Amino acid sequence: MPNIAPSTSMIQEHLKSLGLTKYECLVYIALLQVDGATATEIHEISGVPRASVYPVLDKLSKNQLVNVTTTSPKRFAATPPEEAIDSLIARITRNSAAVKHELTAIYEERTSMNHAERQEMIWNIHGSDNIGSRAVDLIQSAESSVAILSGTTILTPPIQKAISTLGPEITVEIATAGINARDDIPGNARELKIGIVPYPEKIQGDKHTPCIIIVDRQRVMAFVSDNADIPSALYSESPGFVNLFTGYWGFVKGHAPLP
Amino acid sequence: MPNIAPSTSMIQEHLKSLGLTKYECLVYIALLQVDGATATEIHEISGVPRASVYPVLDKLSKNQLVNVTTTSPKRFAATPPEEAIDSLIARITRNSAAVKHELTAIYEERTSMNHAERQEMIWNIHGSDNIGSRAVDLIQSAESSVAILSGTTILTPPIQKAISTLGPEITVEIATAGINARDDIPGNARELKIGIVPYPEKIQGDKHTPCIIIVDRQRVMAFVSDNADIPSALYSESPGFVNLFTGYWGFVKGHAPLP
DNA sequence: TACCTGTTGTTGTAGTTGTGACAACATTTA
DNA sequence: TAAATGTTGTCACAACTACAACAACAGGTA
Numbered sequence: 001m002p003n004i005a006p007s008t009s010m011i012q013e014h015l016k017s018l019g020l021t022k023y024e025c026l027v028y029i030a031l032l033q034v035d036g037a038t039a040t041e042i043h044e045i046s047g048v049p050r051a052s053v054y055p056v057l058d059k060l061s062k063n064q065l066v067n068v069t070t071t072s073p074k075r076f077a078a079t080p081p082e083e084a085i086d087s088l089i090a091r092i093t094r095n096s097a098a099v100k101h102e103l104t105a106i107y108e109e110r111t112s113m114n115h116a117e118r119q120e121m122i123w124n125i126h127g128s129d130n131i132g133s134r135a136v137d138l139i140q141s142a143e144s145s146v147a148i149l150s151g152t153t154i155l156t157p158p159i160q161k162a163i164s165t166l167g168p169e170i171t172v173e174i175a176t177a178g179i180n181a182r183d184d185i186p187g188n189a190r191e192l193k194i195g196i197v198p199y200p201e202k203i204q205g206d207k208h209t210p211c212i213i214i215v216d217r218q219r220v221m222a223f224v225s226d227n228a229d230i231p232s233a234l235y236s237e238s239p240g241f242v243n244l245f246t247g248y249w250g251f252v253k254g255h256a257p258l259p
Numbered sequence: 260m261p262n263i264a265p266s267t268s269m270i271q272e273h274l275k276s277l278g279l280t281k282y283e284c285l286v287y288i289a290l291l292q293v294d295g296a297t298a299t300e301i302h303e304i305s306g307v308p309r310a311s312v313y314p315v316l317d318k319l320s321k322n323q324l325v326n327v328t329t330t331s332p333k334r335f336a337a338t339p340p341e342e343a344i345d346s347l348i349a350r351i352t353r354n355s356a357a358v359k360h361e362l363t364a365i366y367e368e369r370t371s372m373n374h375a376e377r378q379e380m381i382w383n384i385h386g387s388d389n390i391g392s393r394a395v396d397l398i399q400s401a402e403s404s405v406a407i408l409s410g411t412t413i414l415t416p417p418i419q420k421a422i423s424t425l426g427p428e429i430t431v432e433i434a435t436a437g438i439n440a441r442d443d444i445p446g447n448a449r450e451l452k453i454g455i456v457p458y459p460e461k462i463q464g465d466k467h468t469p470c471i472i473i474v475d476r477q478r479v480m481a482f483v484s485d486n487a488d489i490p491s492a493l494y495s496e497s498p499g500f501v502n503l504f505t506g507y508w509g510f511v512k513g514h515a516p517l518p
Numbered sequence: 519t520a521c522c523t524g525t526t527g528t529t530g531t532a533g534t535t536g537t538g539a540c541a542a543c544a545t546t547t548a
Numbered sequence: 549t550a551a552a553t554g555t556t557g558t559c560a561c562a563a564c565t566a567c568a569a570c571a572a573c574a575g576g577t578a
Contacts (some may be wrong), residue, residue: 003482010361011358014355014357014358014361015358017278017351017354018351018354018358019276019566021566021567022567022568023568025343025532025569029362029365032362032366033364033365033368033369034369036380037368038522039523039524040522040523048568049370049568049569049570049571050523051525051526051569051570051571052500052567052568052569052570053526054523054525055525056525061385062385062386062389064384064388064389064392064393067382067383067384067494068382069380069382069383070379070381070382070493071380071381072382072523072576072577073522073523073524073576074523074524075436077378077382078366080363080365080366081359081365081366082359082363083396084362085355085358085359085362087392088355089351089352089355092276092277092348092351092464093348095273095276095277096273096344096347096348097275098273099270099273099274099344100340100341100344102269102270102273102345103270103288103291103340103344104289104338104340106288106448107317107337107339107340109292110292110293110294119421121328121330121334121336122297122328122329122355123326123327123328123329123336124328124329124332125323125326126320126321126326126327127301127321127323128382130321130323132355133346134323137342151308173506188533198500213514227442230481233491234329235326257388280533280534281534281535282534284533289565297555298556298557299555299556307535307536308536309556310536310537310538310557310558310559311534311535311536311537313557313558331543331556332555332556332557333556333557407548452523497562514559515548
């Protein structure tokens with residue numbers, strides 16, 4: 001009587017995102033533990049209704065997650081997880097390559113149009129994961145300069161890496177409080193120690209000190225701590241919005257003691 | 260009035276396998292074509308009921324597939340397909356790494372047990388994709404020898420590649436009809452020209468000539484063309500089953516003229 | 519016979535899809 | 549200014565679809 005209660009529901013969730021249903025998960029997990037079984041045995045181990053086991057096994061074997069014998073009654077065995085999951089992922093990846101191609105075709109169709117409208121917009125980004133990945137994208141898009149007004153939590157490892165892989169023709173400046181010694185400043189960045197970081201009231205939050213990233217003096221990402229549960233950030237290419245922050249940056253830079 | 264009728268349902272199918280619902284697909288595709296729109300405009304373009312647009316946009320923005328403005332009314336824009344799909348895949352891949360770990364733990368738990376039962380089994384494999392990938396796995400597991408009785412269609416590029424990356428300590432022999440010149444024999448394989456390939460009646464099909472792969476004289480994969488729609492193959496480690504084919508192979512080899 | 523396997527069809531249930539209505543706000547009109 | 553009109557965002561709920569669960573049955577095997 002196998003017992004793996006602790007995380008079996010967790011595994012189900014994960015396998016569902018790979019395209020399996022609840023029953024398919026249960027049957028596959030059951031088969032992993034028994035080195036071959038008949039449909040009825042699978043039903044007993046997994047708890048899946050016996051009649052439902054057959055179509056489930058059918059689909060699993062089509063996806064090469066289980067193997068079937070030629071005997072009567074049929075016996076079934078799970079393929080090793082490594083192999084099975086790789087096979088699932090390969091299928092998904094193949095799919096995605098196709099759909100990526102189709103979607104970009106649609107997307108490119110209107111790339112020629114002017115996008116003045118979009119440039120005047122200020123966009124919201126929710127969730128720290130999203131904020132992080134968008135910040136990395138932004139930094140990697142830099143062509144001439146990156147300026148970062150650094151609060152406490154902005155220089156995460158992915159962002160440090162994005163900065164350090166920038167070419168030497170790109171100026172990277174990071175303004176820090178400069179009170180405590182910091183080990184998170186990439187080598188190709190120039191640190192501006194400016195004491196307590198000043199910031200406009202509008203951007204201030206309670207929990208997080210403000211962070212701003214300005215790229216090529218044309219694109220700005222500002223971290224807005226809304227005191228609520230999920231963090232959010234603003235992004236814009238609007239000249240007015242960008243000017244607000246480049247001016248701010250100039251002020252900070254003017255008051256920073258030379259290193 | 261955008262029109263991309265040809266493949267829009269196809270794209271839906273693909274996106275669903277990445278975890279999106281029908282509405283989420285429609286809204287995202289609609290947004291790809293318009294460079295920013297309000298909820299009502301999205302409703303008009305995509306055909307999704309206006310009231311349903313809001314929760315859908317909410318979920319899409321959580322997954323960073325669309326961006327939202329701070330304006331009122333809110334405006335929405337799609338993130339470029341490349342970026343969006345990469346983000347979706349990254350999530351799935353991360354998931355799979357975790358689940359792979361959990362499943363292997365379960366799987367390893369019974370690896371110590373004897374698997375005599377399994378060794379006596381003959382397993383079925385359905386579908387040419389599955390057959391191909393299993394054949395590659397089988398060849399890669401070789402430790403001393405690989406013997407292939409080659410029909411017309413077995414030496415696909417993936418299999419050729421699997422063969423050619425085997426170490427020099429592994430003997431690779433491929434029996435061919437040897438009538439026509441072939442360019443699909445990897446360099447590290449020894450070709451046995453045996454004229455018309457003989458085969459037992461039981462394995463013969465109408466459409467495909469029979470193919471057999473024997474690895475380490477212990478594992479056999481035989482391609483069974485069942486004249487039906489989907490091709491299938493047998494795999495076994497059963498000594499009796501394997502002996503059948505090693506004997507067969509010995510016969511073929513005995514009659515092959517030395518190269 | 520009795521038992522088990524594999525298949526079919528029916529019913530329940532959860533999640534997605536679709537409709538209508540409503541308060542809040544902005545814009546227009548008298 | 550006040551009323552009329554229109555739009556946005558939200559809510560509650562009906563309809564539908566795919567999956568889950570069960571009951572019943574034909575064909576084998578002992």
